[in-house]
Amino acid sequence: xxxxxxxxxxxxxxxxxxxxGLRMTKQRREVFSVVLAERDHPTANDVFSRSQxxxxxxxxxxxxxxxxxxxxHGLVRQVNFEREPSRYCPNLSDHCHFxxxxxxxxxxxxxxEGVNLADFLELPQGTEVSHLEISLKGQIGSN
Amino acid sequence: xxxxxxxxxxxxxxxxxxxxGLRMTKQRREVFSVVLAERDHPTANDVFSRSQxxxxxxxxxxxxxxxxxxxxHGLVRQVNFEREPSRYCPNLSDHCHFxxxxxxxxxxxxxxEGVNLADFLELPQGTEVSHLEISLKGQIGSN
DNA sequence: AGCAATAATTGGAATTATTCTAATTCGAAG
DNA sequence: CTTCGAATTAGAATAATTCCAATTATTGCT
Numbered sequence: 096x097x098x099x100x101x102x103x104x105x106x107x108x109x110x111x112x113x114x115x116g117l118r119m120t121k122q123r124r125e126v127f128s129v130v131l132a133e134r135d136h137p138t139a140n141d142v143f144s145r146s147q148x149x150x151x152x153x154x155x156x157x158x159x160x161x162x163x164x165x166x167x168h169g170l171v172r173q174v175n176f177e178r179e180p181s182r183y184c185p186n187l188s189d190h191c192h193f194x195x196x197x198x199x200x201x202x203x204x205x206x207x208e209g210v211n212l213a214d215f216l217e218l219p220q221g222t223e224v225s226h227l228e229i230s231l232k233g234q235i236g237s238n
Numbered sequence: 239x240x241x242x243x244x245x246x247x248x249x250x251x252x253x254x255x256x257x258x259g260l261r262m263t264k265q266r267r268e269v270f271s272v273v274l275a276e277r278d279h280p281t282a283n284d285v286f287s288r289s290q291x292x293x294x295x296x297x298x299x300x301x302x303x304x305x306x307x308x309x310x311h312g313l314v315r316q317v318n319f320e321r322e323p324s325r326y327c328p329n330l331s332d333h334c335h336f337x338x339x340x341x342x343x344x345x346x347x348x349x350x351e352g353v354n355l356a357d358f359l360e361l362p363q364g365t366e367v368s369h370l371e372i373s374l375k376g377q378i379g380s381n
Numbered sequence: 382a383g384c385a386a387t388a389a390t391t392g393g394a395a396t397t398a399t400t401c402t403a404a405t406t407c408g409a410a411g
Numbered sequence: 412c413t414t415c416g417a418a419t420t421a422g423a424a425t426a427a428t429t430c431c432a433a434t435t436a437t438t439g440c441t
Contacts, residue, residue: 118388120390122389122390154391160390193361205359216348219336221379226374226376227373228372231369298421302398302400304419387439389434389436396430397428397429404420
């Protein structure tokens, strides 16, 4: 039995016909498996070219559609850095992103145990946060 | 004497010929004064049309150039929300942004006294953060 | 199974924010 | 006043993403 946990990397065929109410078409399975396989925060274009290897007929528009379906069903996260193309991340745990300015590489950064927003932000009372994105940029010591 | 503090809104003429080593041309003063005047996080286009009122000959390219100059000299902050056009913010205090999903309005959100990154993020040791952006989205209770 | 209704995929065109380019203008310094 | 680098300009170019209309696939009925 396959699981979609933090480290699994199922082939498209191993993915079920439906996840969380989202019908997994051939293309969606392909795209999802690509995002799960190499967790290097690929852009839509990256996903497109990787998908083409197994499925040469897939179109870029479909890749965008699939990514959008996966994102809106909460199976994949969309990651934005400034004005760069969106990237996609299958890590659903609460985390944010750090981009190494030298290499462009993006690293996941987790929150410390038990921290929550209200602890560090002066949010107006009654604020209901539905979406949070934290993006860091900088250098890593050893570089 | 004018100050560029959180609430001043100088006319272009009131701005000095140079700020922080950045030569303030007519256009840069115009653009800066527009950003200082209405702190509603305008897009480059918003700034363009507001600037045109006083300076009908200014070009959009110049607005982009001026904003870029102001941002890179640290006089204005560039604010990004997902894939929306960049917005510009003259509030230089340490803060982040909350977008009301209903209206699209962006509000500044300040950090609680004395909080710092390392307190809530599990940053790899040796990480030097040069840039941090926190974007929240959601609803405000009363809406 | 056969068929209608619905949803997904496709290629290509369209959109849009932003950047680039090359020519002109400006302004500070001598 | 002239020079020279920097800034401005209009318009073209770019690039990510979205839209569109036509085709194809899938589901749910009977």
